[in-house]
Amino acid sequence: MSNYNPHDKLFQQARHAGFRARSVFKLAELDQKFALLKGAYQVLDLGAAPGSWSQYLSQKLVPQGKIISIDLQTIKPIAQNVIAIQADITDHTTLQQILQSHGWEIVDLIVSDLSPKTSGIKYADNLKSVELNQAVVNLAQQYLKPTGKLVMKVFPGTSLDGFIKQLKSVFRQVHVARTQASRASSKEVYLVCQK
Ligand SMILES: C[S@@+](CC[C@H](N)C(=O)[O-])C[C@H]1O[C@@H](n2cnc3c(N)ncnc32)[C@H](O)[C@@H]1O
Numbered sequence: 001m002s003n004y005n006p007h008d009k010l011f012q013q014a015r016h017a018g019f020r021a022r023s024v025f026k027l028a029e030l031d032q033k034f035a036l037l038k039g040a041y042q043v044l045d046l047g048a049a050p051g052s053w054s055q056y057l058s059q060k061l062v063p064q065g066k067i068i069s070i071d072l073q074t075i076k077p078i079a080q081n082v083i084a085i086q087a088d089i090t091d092h093t094t095l096q097q098i099l100q101s102h103g104w105e106i107v108d109l110i111v112s113d114l115s116p117k118t119s120g121i122k123y124a125d126n127l128k129s130v131e132l133n134q135a136v137v138n139l140a141q142q143y144l145k146p147t148g149k150l151v152m153k154v155f156p157g158t159s160l161d162g163f164i165k166q167l168k169s170v171f172r173q174v175h176v177a178r179t180q181a182s183r184a185s186s187k188e189v190y191l192v193c194q195k
Contacts, residue, residue, distance in 0.1 A: 010181055023113060024052035025181035034192050036149055040108040041065045046089050047114030049073040054082050090135040106145040112136045112152040129155050133163060150193040171195055
């Protein structure tokens with residue numbers, strides 16, 4: 001399981017329940033608050049490794065539902081309704097090929113827990129975050145169905161206000177949510193957007 005810390009309560013709970021990462025509790029909280037899976041059949045999980053969000057989605061989705069889970073890293077097989085693929089989500093052509101090869105034109109829900117690999121150089125790391133955020137918005141604009149939902153993790157920096165403004169020009173509703181399961185030291189927030 002990722003973020004190994006045997007003294008972390010949520011880590012222990014996640015391991016106990018068979019989840020691959022404690023971050024599953026963040027998605028569970030957001031789902032409880034925003035009913036993310038209501039009416040969802042086709043779900044895209046971006047930055048999915050090791051796979052706890054996909055495990056959660058796999059269990060909660062309607063029986064006919066499917067999840068395509070993408071990460072730079074290998075994702076070990078999860079369940080029959082999860083298609084796990086190793087790819088870079090910023091590679092637009094590859095993403096298009098992946099969706100096309102599974103006959104997907106639009107999706108009901110996109111969840112993104114993407115975290116860039118940081119270098120410690122603030123400027124470069126901010127740029128990477130912005131690039132990932134932008135790639136997610138582009139994917140949502142292209143593939144999210146008109147009533148679809150997008151959940152994405154962002155790390156607040158100077159550009160968060162501007163980014164939210166941009167999202168509000170695309171989505172009818174943009175909620176900024178912090179999850180209790182986020183580590184106290186983490187600056188991450190989740191944006192829950194609905195067209
Ligand atoms: C915090 S982890 C996700 C944890 C996951 N939600 C779970 O519950 O198991 C963030 C992931 O984003 C992935 N990532 C970062 N940049 C990416 C990119 N350009 N394309 C695909 N995945 C990326 C990383 O490889 C990493 O596995």
